[in-house]
Amino acid sequence: MFSNRKITTSTKEYLDNINRTKELLQNAEAVIIGAGAGLSTSAGFTYTGKRFEDNFSDFTQKYGFRDMYSGGFYPFESLEEHWAYWSRYIFINRYRDRDNGTYKKLFELVKDKDYFVLTTNVDHQFQKAGFDKHRLFYTQGDYGLFQCSKPCHNATYDNETVIRDMVKQQTNRKIPARLIPYCPVCGKPMTMNLRADNTFVQDDGWYRASERYSDFLRRHKGLNVLFLELGVGINTPGIIKYPFWQMTAQNPKAVYACINYGEAYAPSKIAERSICIDADIGAVLEQL
CATH class of the missing domain: 3.30.1600 (SIR2/SIRT2 'Small Domain')
Structure with a gap:
């Protein structure tokens, strides 16, 4: 079990976190991206x-x-x-409407890495930015x-x-x-x-994506993995946030990095292998 005590960016220097994340991106054997609504908000997809x-x-x-x-x-x-x-x-x-460059910056950072994307976003921006559709799992559906x-x-x-x-x-x-x-x-x-209730249809494409994600996790178990969480809130933590914490805790070679304006934190159990950056995702990706 994880304690409720949070380790936030107030305990670390911002630039040190940027430099450490750069190094981790360069050296990771795999990058697993967990993306929530905050990433699309940073990309300009505001709903108000x-x-x-x-x-x-x-x-x-x-x-x-x-x-x-x-x-x-x-x-x-x-x-x-x-x-x-x-x-x-x-x-x-x-x-x-088009991404303001945030998704494209993310793609440029990971395009040459062994990556996979798990996302609750439904706006198709990953594929528009160039991400391989076979490395994407849209868990909550698709506006299309x-x-x-x-x-x-x-x-x-x-x-x-x-x-x-x-x-x-x-x-x-x-x-x-x-x-x-x-x-x-x-x-x-x-x-x-x-996905709003129990009438959500998980079609053949959904199950194939789920299988590819599970296979990716199996193939990289125990390796030097960077779990990069971007803009994930607390509304549905069981999809991305809690599993990322758990997999980081179970793998001593893994590191958890969270970039989220206003909600960047990690449990104390994995604090020594966590990077939390409380800032706009687009601005951070630009520096990376």
């Missing part, structure tokens, strides 16, 4: 403020919510309005996929064409009824392939 207001001002005026997440859970009166909102949401976060809302079967469907049509053809916060997606098997409305 000007970016939200520029794209959803009409929804804000009618319903009053002030961030994309709130709108995503709103019980709209019709599927036409529901998909008008969600198509914009998906379009800007998956298909239109539909699934049956029931779900009646374990399959997902690419949505780019219909999402672009929804964005282009919507008026007065509604899409044409003919664009509403329905399951080709049971006829129920489709929904997003995002």
Whole structure:
């Protein structure tokens, strides 16, 4: 068990941590990246403020919510309005807006290393930055996929064409009824392939990615591994944070590095083999 006492960046010099992380990246036999929402936030994918207001001002005026997440859970009166909102949401976060360079900097740091990425992010930015899709495990879904809302079967469907049509053809916060997606098997409305409850579909691609990640861990067990955690919060610690702590504790050659603005810490049990940098991820990657 890990104690609750945290070791934070206040106990270490920032530049020393940067230099030590550089050395670890150079010498590691493998780099396992764990990426959370903080990485995409650093890359410019903010869900509040000007970016939200520029794209959803009409929804804000009618319903009053002030961030994309709130709108995503709103019980709209019709599927036409529901998909008008969600198509914009998906379009800007998956298909239109670009990384400000943060993901690309990360790729340049690890592209020549033996790496693997475990992420709860669903915005596809890793592949856009050049990461090998066979070295990625998106555990929580993908904005680019539909699934049956029931779900009646374990399959997902690419949505780019219909999402672009929804964005282009919507008026007065509604899409044409003919664009509403329905399951080709049971006829129920489709929904997003995002893990929110027990209806989340883990399709064949999800299981293949899970197997590749498990195989990567097996092949590098006991080796000089850098567990690089980027922007992972405490909402779902059992996916990345706790396993990274546990694997670091079990492997005396492993090091845990956490870069997270406002939430950079490690348990005391692995403090001597941990680096915690409380700063903007993009700025740190630039220095690395």
